[in-house]
Amino acid sequence: MKRRDFLASGALLAGASTVPFSASAKEKKSRSKYADYSGVDAARAKPVLKREFFPDPVIIESVELLRKENNFICRVRSKDGAEGISIGHPFISKQGYPMFKFAIQRWFVGKDARDLDQILYHAAEQNEKKQGVPMNVQLATLEFAVLDMLGNIADKPLGALIGDICNPNIAIYLGTLYRQLRDLEPEVSLEMMAKQVEETHAKAVKLRCGSANNLGDDKDNAPGRTEKLIRMGREKFGDEMVLMMDANWSYSPKEAIRIGRLLEEYNYYFYEEPLPWNWYEEQKIVCDALDINMAGGEVEANMHQMRWLIANDVWDIIQPDIFYFGGMIRSMQVANMAAAKGKIVLPHMSSGGLGYLYMLQFVSACKNAGPFHEFKLFATKDANGTLIPIESKDDPIKSTDGVVNVPTGSGIGVHIDPGYISTHEMIYS
Amino acid sequence: MKRRDFLASGALLAGASTVPFSASAKEKKSRSKYADYSGVDAARAKPVLKREFFPDPVIIESVELLRKENNFICRVRSKDGAEGISIGHPFISKQGYPMFKFAIQRWFVGKDARDLDQILYHAAEQNEKKQGVPMNVQLATLEFAVLDMLGNIADKPLGALIGDICNPNIAIYLGTLYRQLRDLEPEVSLEMMAKQVEETHAKAVKLRCGSANNLGDDKDNAPGRTEKLIRMGREKFGDEMVLMMDANWSYSPKEAIRIGRLLEEYNYYFYEEPLPWNWYEEQKIVCDALDINMAGGEVEANMHQMRWLIANDVWDIIQPDIFYFGGMIRSMQVANMAAAKGKIVLPHMSSGGLGYLYMLQFVSACKNAGPFHEFKLFATKDANGTLIPIESKDDPIKSTDGVVNVPTGSGIGVHIDPGYISTHEMIYS
Numbered sequence: 001m002k003r004r005d006f007l008a009s010g011a012l013l014a015g016a017s018t019v020p021f022s023a024s025a026k027e028k029k030s031r032s033k034y035a036d037y038s039g040v041d042a043a044r045a046k047p048v049l050k051r052e053f054f055p056d057p058v059i060i061e062s063v064e065l066l067r068k069e070n071n072f073i074c075r076v077r078s079k080d081g082a083e084g085i086s087i088g089h090p091f092i093s094k095q096g097y098p099m100f101k102f103a104i105q106r107w108f109v110g111k112d113a114r115d116l117d118q119i120l121y122h123a124a125e126q127n128e129k130k131q132g133v134p135m136n137v138q139l140a141t142l143e144f145a146v147l148d149m150l151g152n153i154a155d156k157p158l159g160a161l162i163g164d165i166c167n168p169n170i171a172i173y174l175g176t177l178y179r180q181l182r183d184l185e186p187e188v189s190l191e192m193m194a195k196q197v198e199e200t201h202a203k204a205v206k207l208r209c210g211s212a213n214n215l216g217d218d219k220d221n222a223p224g225r226t227e228k229l230i231r232m233g234r235e236k237f238g239d240e241m242v243l244m245m246d247a248n249w250s251y252s253p254k255e256a257i258r259i260g261r262l263l264e265e266y267n268y269y270f271y272e273e274p275l276p277w278n279w280y281e282e283q284k285i286v287c288d289a290l291d292i293n294m295a296g297g298e299v300e301a302n303m304h305q306m307r308w309l310i311a312n313d314v315w316d317i318i319q320p321d322i323f324y325f326g327g328m329i330r331s332m333q334v335a336n337m338a339a340a341k342g343k344i345v346l347p348h349m350s351s352g353g354l355g356y357l358y359m360l361q362f363v364s365a366c367k368n369a370g371p372f373h374e375f376k377l378f379a380t381k382d383a384n385g386t387l388i389p390i391e392s393k394d395d396p397i398k399s400t401d402g403v404v405n406v407p408t409g410s411g412i413g414v415h416i417d418p419g420y421i422s423t424h425e426m427i428y429s
Numbered sequence: 430m431k432r433r434d435f436l437a438s439g440a441l442l443a444g445a446s447t448v449p450f451s452a453s454a455k456e457k458k459s460r461s462k463y464a465d466y467s468g469v470d471a472a473r474a475k476p477v478l479k480r481e482f483f484p485d486p487v488i489i490e491s492v493e494l495l496r497k498e499n500n501f502i503c504r505v506r507s508k509d510g511a512e513g514i515s516i517g518h519p520f521i522s523k524q525g526y527p528m529f530k531f532a533i534q535r536w537f538v539g540k541d542a543r544d545l546d547q548i549l550y551h552a553a554e555q556n557e558k559k560q561g562v563p564m565n566v567q568l569a570t571l572e573f574a575v576l577d578m579l580g581n582i583a584d585k586p587l588g589a590l591i592g593d594i595c596n597p598n599i600a601i602y603l604g605t606l607y608r609q610l611r612d613l614e615p616e617v618s619l620e621m622m623a624k625q626v627e628e629t630h631a632k633a634v635k636l637r638c639g640s641a642n643n644l645g646d647d648k649d650n651a652p653g654r655t656e657k658l659i660r661m662g663r664e665k666f667g668d669e670m671v672l673m674m675d676a677n678w679s680y681s682p683k684e685a686i687r688i689g690r691l692l693e694e695y696n697y698y699f700y701e702e703p704l705p706w707n708w709y710e711e712q713k714i715v716c717d718a719l720d721i722n723m724a725g726g727e728v729e730a731n732m733h734q735m736r737w738l739i740a741n742d743v744w745d746i747i748q749p750d751i752f753y754f755g756g757m758i759r760s761m762q763v764a765n766m767a768a769a770k771g772k773i774v775l776p777h778m779s780s781g782g783l784g785y786l787y788m789l790q791f792v793s794a795c796k797n798a799g800p801f802h803e804f805k806l807f808a809t810k811d812a813n814g815t816l817i818p819i820e821s822k823d824d825p826i827k828s829t830d831g832v833v834n835v836p837t838g839s840g841i842g843v844h845i846d847p848g849y850i851s852t853h854e855m856i857y858s
Contacts, residue, residue, distance in 0.1 A: 033462075034710065095532055095559055096525050103524055128678075128706060129728055129753070130524055132561025249557075277557060278733050281463065299558060304707050324558070 084149025210250025513578025639679025
């Protein structure tokens with residue numbers, strides 16, 4: 001039985017996400033020279049923001065970027081006095097924040113927030129010389145604040161504004177938090193991971209192979225360790241555990257295929273980004289050669305490239321980063337394109353800031369979200385290492401038997417202490 | 430006779446650039462599913478910086494970013510007291526300058542400037558989440574200053590550090606300076622252009638069609654005007670004038686092909702960027718369908734994509750922007766890849782700052798530079814609108830009978846008034 005059928009059987013889903021991996025997802029071999037884009041284009045064009053909740057215009061009167069040292073906060077206010085807040089990305093915001101002031105905010109000020117789909121389209125596509133992750137992070141920061149404001153107006157959580165809530169609880173997998181495990185001996189890193197599994201009852205674990213730097217040759221840059229880790233991972237966690245492997249751009253196409261075949265042998269669920277992010281054509285070669293599900297797309301910033309990657313079946317599982325791709329609405333357009341091709345979405349999110357909350361809100365409304373999502377620290381520090389003080393009307397956000405509850409308050413779903421926001425100062429240029 | 434053969438005959442070259450457009454350049458129809466990359470990869474790997482001029486290490490002791498309002502200056506100093514200066518990009522530097530401090534400069538400080546090829550490789554490829562034009566502009570700014578310092582040490586102009594001086598004089602074409610001409614009636618804009626031709630004796634003119642925004646349909650977004658401009662341009666300037674057309678991303682593939690056929694009918698030399706910059710596959714479809722030379726690449730920031738565009742014959746004429754692509758050495762690597770496929774290079778450069786000098790230095794050493802290059806204002810203002818005070822040991826830089834002399838002083842070739850630099854203050858974060 002193929003891994004995707006195993007998952008589709010529901011044995012591992014633990015009642016969390018509702019749409020398992022579709023059996024039709026893997027149409028790997030392209031039949032003509034150019035893909036048929038009609039399905040993904042129609043999916044991309046579907047409206048995302050639910051205008052029906054807002055009978056009257058919501059004019060964005062002010063957009064502010066606040067800063068304290070390395071940390072950034074966005075505050076938006078409507079003409080009628082509604083307010084929305086977002087916390088910037090923990091380590092990219094600082095790199096390109098002038099783009100917020102000089103490239104992004106002018107697309108929002110004075111506009112009707114109900115036109116957010118179109119505002120984002122223009123801000124992303126007509127800033128053509130600034131496209132990339134640093135600009136998208138600014139775009140996402142502003143979008144999160146606008147959505148928070150709209151959620152406050154409609155008294156709905158953010159997820160409900162961009163889709164129907166289909167995943168009120170979200171199953172987690174363990175993984176990227178332990179980046180350093182990549183450099184340890186397999187025995188040591190697997191033992192540490194096993195302790196976390198015991199604590200969280202996670203039903204899925206992502207390991208890391210290679211040493212992250214493609215050397216431009218056909219060698220493994222962590223020779224010996226990779227084979228051992230793949231085999232020992234399966235032995236350690238047993239046949240019931242869903243195992244995944246992140247290769248962090250370590251390989252050439254030839255070596256990527258060799259490692260992929262090993263992963264197939266040990267029944268790993270997916271194989272993430274063996275090549276550098278923009279090796280589009282080479283990744284297609286790898287995907288065509290392998291049967292294991294290929295996962296990727298976290299550093300992709302660009303709608304037209306994402307469209308190509310999806311329509312050409314370069315990935316089986318799409319992993320847009322909600323910050324890096326420029327916000328929830330653009331990421332939902334990616335999810336809709338993926339759905340048109342029977343693919344699932346496992347959004348990527350860096351740890352730090354309130355990223356885990358943005359991800360939970362997104363996944364709660366994403367009908368083709370994968371069966372489990374990356375676990376990050378819940379009590380999260382901002383870019384200065386300060387704990388962000390939040391309150392939730394729900395139970396504390398935590399993992400119970402490997403499943404996390406999405407907060408149900410309005411907007412982002414939690415309340416951020418105004419005293420914390422007031423420690424930040426407005427940026428004028 | 431095809432346009433490229435006409436040019437290859439030398440009739441229009443006026444003794445300027447030495448390598449006309451190669452007759453072997455246009456192998457448009459791809460024969461296998463994937464291109465052969467061996468030639469371009471070998472070309473990309475060739476060393477660019479001429480280490481032989483520097484017997485001893487040149488340790489970069491300090492890197493400073495200076496600012497006055499919107500204008501940025503980079504100053505580098507070696508351990509032995511040599512100094513280099515560059516002027517930032519006139520309108521992109523401000524958008525992403527924190528990347529200079531937090532992503533770029535650490536790759537340079539303390540390093541031997543003779544390893545500049547490798548330093549640039551790591552700074553560009555290992556900042557994978559920041560890739561794009563805004564980061565590359567910072568990278569280029571720092572590289573220009575290091576090259577200026579190296580030129581001062583070796584007492585050679587910058588071009589001589591990155592190649593052999595093959596184009597001491599550079600023929601110009603008229604064009605992008607008059608962006609607003611796009612919106613005028615063809616009669617009016619052609620009359621204005623004719624006056625400039627009279628003044629400069631330029632032998633080549635670039636016109637603009639469409640209205641720059643792709644509408645996502647198969648219509649011309651400047652209906653009627655385009656056909657008229659194409660025909661009247663040829664009538665106005667006669668058969669001897671080299672005419673080019675920039676379509677500024679106005680079209681769908683279908684409409685791009687229709688306009689391209691009109692341009693072929695009126696014997697235009699090249700057809701620039703009819704589609705948005707990142708419509709790679711679609712641009713290949715357009716190029717395959719047409720016989721006219723396709724020109725593009727000015728907003729491309731990424732080496733791996735540029736490699737694909739060149740190896741897959743998506744463009745016949747490559748137009749890297751020396752700022753947007755991250756400096757002279759990376760742009761020369763593009764030129765070397767282009768040469769491996771028999772293609773020519775016409776670098777793009779925004780007007781403002783000292784961009785025209787960086788472009789002249791680059792073209793002076795580029796063996797497959799095209800027969801004429803875009804003319805920009807010589808007396809150039811910085812990002813604050815202040816004239817940058819420079820002195821040259823050569824005659825004033827000017828166009829004589831459509832040909833410009835490249836300054837021959839050390840480094841950038843001219844001396845920037847220290848009083849001007851001192852009006853700028855150091856940026857710490």
